[in-house]
Amino acid sequence: MDYAIEVQGLKKAFHQNQVINDISFQVKKGEIFGFLGPSGSGKTTTIKILTGELVQKDGYVKVLDVHSQKFSRANFRSRIGILSDNSSLYERLTVYDNLKLFCKLYHAPLEQIDVILHEVDLVDARKKIVSKLSKGMKQRVLLAKALIHQPEIVFLDEPTSALDPGNMAHIHRGLQKLNEAGTTIFLTTHDMEEATLLCDRVAFLNKGELQEMGSPEELRYKYSTHAFHVETFDGKKLIIENEAKNGDKIRDLIVNDRVKSLHTDKPTLGQIFLKVTGKELV
Ligand SMILES: Nc1ncnc2c1ncn2[C@@H]1O[C@H](COP(=O)(O)OP(=O)(O)OP(=O)(O)O)[C@@H](O)[C@H]1O
Numbered sequence: 463m464d465y466a467i468e469v470q471g472l473k474k475a476f477h478q479n480q481v482i483n484d485i486s487f488q489v490k491k492g493e494i495f496g497f498l499g500p501s502g503s504g505k506t507t508t509i510k511i512l513t514g515e516l517v518q519k520d521g522y523v524k525v526l527d528v529h530s531q532k533f534s535r536a537n538f539r540s541r542i543g544i545l546s547d548n549s550s551l552y553e554r555l556t557v558y559d560n561l562k563l564f565c566k567l568y569h570a571p572l573e574q575i576d577v578i579l580h581e582v583d584l585v586d587a588r589k590k591i592v593s594k595l596s597k598g599m600k601q602r603v604l605l606a607k608a609l610i611h612q613p614e615i616v617f618l619d620e621p622t623s624a625l626d627p628g629n630m631a632h633i634h635r636g637l638q639k640l641n642e643a644g645t646t647i648f649l650t651t652h653d654m655e656e657a658t659l660l661c662d663r664v665a666f667l668n669k670g671e672l673q674e675m676g677s678p679e680e681l682r683y684k685y686s687t688h689a690f691h692v693e694t695f696d697g698k699k700l701i702i703e704n705e706a707k708n709g710d711k712i713r714d715l716i717v718n719d720r721v722k723s724l725h726t727d728k729p730t731l732g733q734i735f736l737k738v739t740g741k742e743l744v
Pocket residue numbers: 476479481499500501502503504505506507508
């Protein structure tokens with residue numbers, strides 16, 4: 463299997479505070495992988511370890527077949543992109559000039575600027591001064607900055623937190639296009655709808671431990687009671703267990719034209735998170 467990320471037995475403590483507690487997971491090349499957890503669960507710490515900003519002593523970490531001991535090397539850094547709280551822009555320069563600087567830093571061709579501005583839907587803002595942009599537009603420029611050197615994998619720490627739905631949709635579309643072109647995406651989020659929409663697989667992190675992992679669809683099936691939820695035209699809401707003995711009951715409802723809607727129970731990722739961890743994901 464071709465993995466973009468391999469993590470085995472990773473632990474991280476800050477003094478007495480054990481923040482990451484023996485986690486193991488792999489991310490396949492080309493996947494969008496969502497790392498979901500409440501505030502303080504260790505998501506940012508994990509991203510910092512995966513990108514070489516923090517050093518870990520315990521466990522085995524490889525990204526793009528590079529062992530964590532070599533994460534500080536320039537030839538590794540040019541293969542990854544990062545969008546985090548620490549990402550910043552030159553406020554007094556234009557969008558274009560910001561990206562031009564980052565192009566030079568990474569030895570990326572300048573033609574890449576227009577390509578990437580198109581991806582994040584900011585072509586019209588290329589001459590605008592960054593300090594005059596809205597928060598959502600700045601976030602899109604930061605995303606463009608993280609992608610300007612065409613990294614093989616991009617780490618996004620809550621890329622859409624506190625953005626309005628319009629800006630969020632721009633970012634989602636950009637990420638989907640990027641992923642279609644083959645880029646692996648590792649993202650953290652609190653937003654379960656975002657995770658369901660974007661991610662091929664998600665992992666639930668709680669108090670530094672991985673408590674569940676799988677595709678949103680697999681998890682929704684696994685935690686479903688498989689019961690039928692029926693709403694009738696006279697306003698009744700019925701829950702009928704998915705068992706052979708109930709076949710006649712459902713058939714009668716349909717034959718007698720009483721069914722307004724019928725669906726199987728599929729919990730949302732948020733409901734599953736609550737069930738697995740006992741916590742709301744906020
Ligand atoms: N440099 C540091 N020194 C000491 N403690 C730290 C440091 N960085 C993080 N921590 C602690 O590690 C824990 C996990 O923090 P982390 O930022 O990884 O969580 P998170 O899941 O990303 O949270 P959020 O969603 O709020 O960003 C927290 O208790 C935090 O206080």
